[in-house]
Amino acid sequence: MLKKTAVICLIFTLSSILSACMNLGHLNYKQAKMLKKEGFVLTQEGWTLALPERLLFNFDDYEIKHYQQNKLMTLSSQLHQYNLEKVKFVGHTDNIGQASYNQQLSEKRAQSVADIFLAQGFKANNIQIIGRGSDAPLVDNDTEEHRAQNRRVNITIIP
16 A cells, blocks of 8 residues: 555656646647747747848848748748747847837837738737837847847747
8 A cells, every 4th residue: 555655656746747847838749849840949938939130131121031921921820720829029129220210120020020920810919019129139239240140020929
């Protein structure tokens, strides 16, 4: 009897430890696996994918490069397929230029990415569009390479 109780306690403890190690950010395993495959990482805000400016936009522009639109359409289809339809788009810039201009540019970039998702059937009430300007850099804006890293649009899944 004591041995059986010890085995049950051991199983319970191991399952608790494993489930604590397997934080999926309020998603199921298949959803989390797909997001990881696409390059999303689990952050404090949720599952997030950073899309660098140099891939999506020309410098100081918010029109998405034509050849990148198909990739975003594919991503939106996959999110639909896995019932991940609440999404936040957050635009960022470097610190070159006026803060008000950078704020507007970051909002327009986030909107450009969101527009592709909306055209693919995402509902407007499930979409958040935020511009952060240069307020949330990944790295210091001390070199051109660092400034390029800070110019991005993040896509975050809202659980």
